[in-house]
Amino acid sequence: MAHAVDRIPIGEPGAVFEQFEDLEQQNDTYIVGMWAFLVTEIMFFGALFLMYTVYRWKYQDEWFLVHKTLSIPMGATNTVILLLSSFTMVMAVHYAQKMDKMKHIMMLLATCGFASLFLVIKFFEYSGKFTKGLFPGATFQWKDPAVASGPAELFYSLYFAMTGLHGLHIVIGILIIGALAFMVWRDHKHVRADYIPTELIGLYWHFVDLVWIFLFPLFYLMPR
Amino acid sequence: MSAHDHHDHSHHITHPSVYIKVLLALLVLMAITVGAAYFPYPNNPFGSFLANAILLIIAVTKAILVVVYFMGLRNSSNLARIYAIGGFSWFFTLFVMFADYTTRPWEPVRGWESVAPSGMSRFRDGRPEEKSNVPQSGLDIPPTVVR
Numbered sequence: 001m002a003h004a005v006d007r008i009p010i011g012e013p014g015a016v017f018e019q020f021e022d023l024e025q026q027n028d029t030y031i032v033g034m035w036a037f038l039v040t041e042i043m044f045f046g047a048l049f050l051m052y053t054v055y056r057w058k059y060q061d062e063w064f065l066v067h068k069t070l071s072i073p074m075g076a077t078n079t080v081i082l083l084l085s086s087f088t089m090v091m092a093v094h095y096a097q098k099m100d101k102m103k104h105i106m107m108l109l110a111t112c113g114f115a116s117l118f119l120v121i122k123f124f125e126y127s128g129k130f131t132k133g134l135f136p137g138a139t140f141q142w143k144d145p146a147v148a149s150g151p152a153e154l155f156y157s158l159y160f161a162m163t164g165l166h167g168l169h170i171v172i173g174i175l176i177i178g179a180l181a182f183m184v185w186r187d188h189k190h191v192r193a194d195y196i197p198t199e200l201i202g203l204y205w206h207f208v209d210l211v212w213i214f215l216f217p218l219f220y221l222m223p224r
Numbered sequence: 225m226s227a228h229d230h231h232d233h234s235h236h237i238t239h240p241s242v243y244i245k246v247l248l249a250l251l252v253l254m255a256i257t258v259g260a261a262y263f264p265y266p267n268n269p270f271g272s273f274l275a276n277a278i279l280l281i282i283a284v285t286k287a288i289l290v291v292v293y294f295m296g297l298r299n300s301s302n303l304a305r306i307y308a309i310g311g312f313s314w315f316f317t318l319f320v321m322f323a324d325y326t327t328r329p330w331e332p333v334r335g336w337e338s339v340a341p342s343g344m345s346r347f348r349d350g351r352p353e354e355k356s357n358v359p360q361s362g363l364d365i366p367p368t369v370v371r
Contacts, residue, residue, distance in 0.1 A: 050318050050322065057326055
């Protein structure tokens with residue numbers, strides 16, 4: 001994919017395209033564009049958070065009892081992993097700015113590694129819920145007589161919808177960060193001479209972290 | 225901020241020590257929020273309010289740290305800030321409008337029962353409890369406190 005003409009000598013500054021005044025304006029334009037996308041993501045997840053609020057308001061006591069079936073240690077471990085991955089991502093941007101190729105790649109791969117670890121823990125969490133029959137649908141089983149099956153199933157519907165959508169974002173993140181690391185390794189000029197692609201993918205990754213910062217307390221630590 | 229070890233006209237390079245401090249702050253906040261979940265809050269509306277408020281204040285603080293430092297909002301252009309602040313304001317407004325829904329029991333209207341929280345059902349109209357096996361919480365909020 002990277003032809004010789006696409007490669008540039010290390011250290012050469014990023015090109016300014018003709019519609020921009022200077023590099024600063026060009027960079028700002030990219031970042032504003034990424035934020036515009038992130039705003040649509042906020043709206044996307046916002047609707048789900050509102051739905052969560054509606055049903056938690058309606059089933060305060062039931063959901064408090066149901067949420068105890070989630071594992072706080074697993075959720076907490078995943079939170080720490082995502083915070084660490086956000087840190088390695090921001091360090092990847094730092095080394096992209098300094099054009100330090102090896103550290104840039106190492107930090108991107110570390111981010112991918114943390115993200116994969118997150119998915120492994122999520123896999124064990126999900127499979128535990130599947131074995132206990134807690135996946136919503138025809139096979140849903142709720143054994144605790146203190147809570148009606150309906151609200152419990154609603155809780156797990158939203159749990160799987162919201163953490164599942166978040167997990168999908170993690171998978172997409174691994175793919176794009178992996179692709180970015182590959183392009184850096186191949187000295188592709190757009191990602192070597194210019195730190196902006198790393199910065200934009202970083203913005204996406206921090207947003208994924210941001211969603212989890214709210215999902216973790218609202219599902220795993222839910223107070224009465 | 226003395227964090228810039230050098231900067232040129234195109235972008236700021238933040239010193240990694242800033243990111244390490246932010247990461248440590250995030251991990252400490254995360255430990256506090258897990259610890260707070262095990263704290264024995266009083267089993268009444270105030271305890272419930274306190275538990276939820278502490279949880280959300282910590283989450284919002286973590287979010288602000290991530291947005292300002294990791295997402296670099298403190299160094300970005302005003303236009304990018306408008307987008308970011310606009311997005312989160314929209315999110316906040318969504319829940320402000322939702323206050324209508326949550327305060328309905330204070331001004332009872334016929335038909336609202338279908339959306340009433342179950343924990344409050346025992347307060348309504350002196351009718352017998354429909355779902356009697358539902359455990360009652362300590363949320364003893366009278367239905368018509370505000371007039």
